[in-house]
Every structure is written in C-alpha cells, then in structure tokens.
Amino acid sequence: MSLLNKQVLLAQRPTGKIKPSDFNIVETNVPVLANNEVLVKVAHISLDPAMRGWMNAGTTYIRGVEIGEVMRAFAAGIVTASNHPDFKEGDTVAGTMGAQTYAVMQGKHLTKVDATKVPLSWYVGILGMPGMTAYFGLLEKGFPKEGETLLVSGAAGMVGSLVGQIAKIKGLKVIGIAGGKEKCDSLITDYGFDAAIDYKNTDNIAKAIRAAAPNGIDIYFDNVGGEILDAALLNLANHARVVVCGAISQYNEATHSGLKNYMKIISARGTLSGIIVLDYFNRAEECITQLAQWLAAGKIKYKEHTEQGLDRFAEILNMLFTGENKGKLVLKV
C-alpha cells in the first residue's frame, strides 16, 4: 500500500506579510522506512512566531528552512509504523516533524509523551516548546523575586499568558500588554494578572506603563519588540532584567527598527538577554512535570485556538501576526 503525504513546502522567502504563494502544498508518497526510522501520523502542528524567522535565509540560532523543504514545525502525533526499538504503533510522540500529514522521523528525534491525562495537542503548546520558552525564559533569564513587578508583552498569547501566571505563582505583581479590550479583560479575569494595558487603545504606552508600575519594572519579558520594547525600557527599575523572547512585531520587517532606548538599560544597571528554548530541551522533563502539576492544581490556565487544514497553512500562520488567535494557535491536521 502506498500512503499519500500532504506537505507544506517553502516556495519562496516572504517579503513583509506571509502570503499563500510563499508555500507550495504538494502530495508525495510516504517512503519505505529505513532502520531506526519511525512513521508518525501528524495530529497537531504548532504555529509559532519563530516560524517567520525560520523562513529567512541564513542561520541565526538555527538555520533557515531551504526553498523546497518542508516547513519546519513542532508537532505531536501517533506512531503508525516503527523500525526503531523504542517506538511501536500507537505511541503518542512529539518532535520537529514539519508541516505535513506524515513524518518519517529518526527515533532519536522523537519524544514519547503521555496523552492519557492531558490532550495530545498540549504537547505542542503548554507542555511543548512555547511552555518551555515561558518557563525557562522567566526562571532562568528573568530571575523573578517575590514582591517584584513584571511586565510582559504579547500577554494574551501562549508564552505571555504563561509567563504572567508563573510570575503570579512566584509572588510578583504582573502587568500585561495586549491588543484589544477582550484580550486585556481576559488577562485579569482568566489569568489573574494585576493590570492590563491595551496598546491599541493607548496614546502613550510608556505613560501607561508608568501609571501601572510607578516604581518601575523589575522584569520585562518581551514578546513583541519594536515600540513597545522601547516604551518598556523607559520604565525599568534599577537592576531590571529585560528578557527578549521574540520580536513578533519585527519579524515581517526587512529592516528591523532599532532599539532606541537601550541606554536606559545601562543607566538602570539592567541587563538584556534572550531565551532560545532549544538550549533547554535537555531539561524538558523538569518543566513538563512542574507545568502539569500547576495545571492539575488549577494554578495556571491554558487556552487553545484550533484551526483545521494544512491547505490554509499561510492564512492560519498569519493569525499570529494580526493577533486574531485567542490562545495557543494549533493546526489540527
């Protein structure tokens, strides 16, 4: 029998906004498995801001996807055939499987996950890369201390909402920046933030931050870059830590707008650093165990936004950049 595999290939490097023509949707036959290979039926594909960077040429913290290559994506799925001793049919697994319906994976590149207690899709979200980004970014780079004030942008997104909730568990005052009343209300009522700033409804973001945090920001967790990052820098408390996770507002710009106020980091005796989640993959278990425990105890909440259809890949991915998604964006295959 010959299985058909629908694949999303990178057709061209986008300039500005991602367009459907930046991808080719093709169907190929699933090849015969070689030794140590595993065939996975992909169930849930994670759509992440970092993907925009992966579509560029060259290597930053990771090499860019090549033209004609399957678009890189984290995913979770079910093993349908295995030539690897550690995996058998029916196993639930997660890994960098790419945007396709079937993935032929080296066994060593797959992680078995337990989908009996939580939905399998959570392993591409809160129990996957974005969850680890929030967890290690805040704890390993932000050094949160009880009583401090944290500001997080992209606060209604997967990473932002989790950063804020972990900070609340650690005893910090948490202020979130998000776009629109609905998202801002959700920060307070759903996620327990102390204050929310609606950047779409604020003339002066720096002033709004100052009003919410008159003594300054001890940790700024940046998910957006650009003007909001610059506004946050104007409000740093002494010894502030600025943790840059992404720069989603900049991903679509050919020339990044500069960080104007970086000297504020210096005068505040602060530091700027970043989180590259790949560096923490060897500590995944520690993170997943802790997050699963907080989830079970009701201390953190998680929302998914599911869309269907590989054919709509570009359109769905773009929702991240327009802010249309409500919760972690997952493509159900």
Place this chain on the structure above:
Amino acid sequence: MSLLNKQVLLAQRPTGKIKPSDFNIVETNVPVLANNEVLVKVAHISLDPAMRGWMNAGTTYIRGVEIGEVMRAFAAGIVTASNHPDFKEGDTVAGTMGAQTYAVMQGKHLTKVDATKVPLSWYVGILGMPGMTAYFGLLEKGFPKEGETLLVSGAAGMVGSLVGQIAKIKGLKVIGIAGGKEKCDSLITDYGFDAAIDYKNTDNIAKAIRAAAPNGIDIYFDNVGGEILDAALLNLANHARVVVCGAISQYNEATHSGLKNYMKIISARGTLSGIIVLDYFNRAEECITQLAQWLAAGKIKYKEHTEQGLDRFAEILNMLFTGENKGKLVLKV
C-alpha cells in the same frame, strides 16, 4: 584676604556639538568656610565623555547639571584651608570638585590621595573614575576568561586602552577599534593589543571585525555606540557579553540612533549590560591598589594629554568628541 575663584557655569543646554556659548566663565569670591568644609585649590580637571550627558536636562543615572550651576567635573587638588578634622593644608585630594579654580567641599566628599609616588593628575585618570570604569566594567560585567577574544571600541582612549591592557593581563586576545593610523599603531606597539581596526579607513567595520576575530567576539566593550556597536553585534560568539560604557558617538545627537542588531545578542545567547562607575566607588581602593601595582610592574601603560586654561573649557572638552586627544584628556588649571 579675598580669593578669586574662576568658575565654568553651564549657560545653556547644548544642541549638537558643544559650543563655548554653552558655558559662562565667571569670577566670584571664595566664601568663608563653614564647619566641616575644606577649601581645595583645583589642580587637574578630568574631561570625560560622560560630561556631555550631564549637560542634558533631567536625571538618568545621575541628575543633569542645572543652568547656572558650576559644571560637574572630577578633579584633584591641594587643600589650602580646612575646617574638617581629617584634612589639613597641603593634603592632596580628589573628588567631584567641578570646573573651577577653587572648590569648597564637604570633607566627606573628598578622598585623600598619595601623590608622592605617582603624579597627582593620575587620580583623575587611571587611578580615578576612568580607571575604575575600565577595571570594574571589564571584570565585573565582562567576566573575562583566558583564551577568549575581546573587542573594544574607543580603544585609544583612556578607558579603552586600559580595558585592552587588563584583558591582555588576563590572557585574552584583544582587538581594538580606533580612528586613524597613528592611534591604531599605538594600540599594538604601546598597549600590546593583538589587532587594531581603523574605523576611519574601513568600508565595512563588521567585515573587518570578522577578519580579525573569525571565531567571534566573546566580550565587546563598547565606548562609542552607534554603527560600531551594531557592527560588533554581528560578530558575537555564543554567550558573548556586551558591556556598554558610553555612547560617545551618540552624546551629541538629540535623537539616539537605534540599536539595529540587538536580536543578535539573543541569538548568540549573549547579554548586554552596562557599567556605571559610581556604583563601585566604595571599592575604589581595591582598584587603585591593583592598577598601581600593574603600573609599577610596567604591565600597563598610561598616556595623558594635558591642556591648559579654564577659559578654553568648551574647546578642550570637544576634543573628546572629535578624537583629537592623544591619551587621557586632563585640564591643568
């Protein structure tokens, strides 16, 4: 008897380049000393890039000088009268005395210095604030490790040349960026740097850095900001430390040009932080002792560039920004 005191007052806040009309030179009578006050005849005034920032309104890490106030300056001098038990006529002292011929100082704001073994002027340079900036900036923020590569800009200046020399003592490969052949030659022959980049004679600074440090920069000590900082960021090795000391190329600009390549700090898993030397004044003795020992052992070299005349204050201060000074710029009163 009434002593005349020549003072340099801030007349207006400069826009762009500093002009003589930004200062008023006045003569006043030295007042009668109050309790615990000390009268110092100022001998050597330090001219530092940070002064440009002090001329702006508002408070950054330190409040701006007010219009009509004596221009803030570090200086060394000789006590001529004292109402403070710890000081007597003839003592050599250092402190923030301002740009004037006589300073009435609270005793607690003065530090006694030993000018029997080294020139008194050294206490406004290598054994003063700029020396401490280099010492603590490199050691406390740069975390230098043997075998690493350090890049320093403004390398022929007081701070830059000392940073490079301390890094050499610590076993690092040292590359300096300076303007002009004479300065670049001096980096190698006088200060023992491994390589020098003449930014005035280089089309592409980023390329020149890459050629000198093909494996990347572990520590970038920035004295200039602007384009050179951005070029350095393109060449960071993993886990690089960017230490921002000043942004001399930006001090005269009303609107700072942004830091375009800050995301390179993130992808390199690096950090950006700064050095505010005021934070280390309580550790001055440790620094002075160590630097004096290295100087005595011939391990570090120090050059002074002396100019005379308080009346020429603006003109002399401007030499820092045009790069005319050869060595630490000191105004001899």
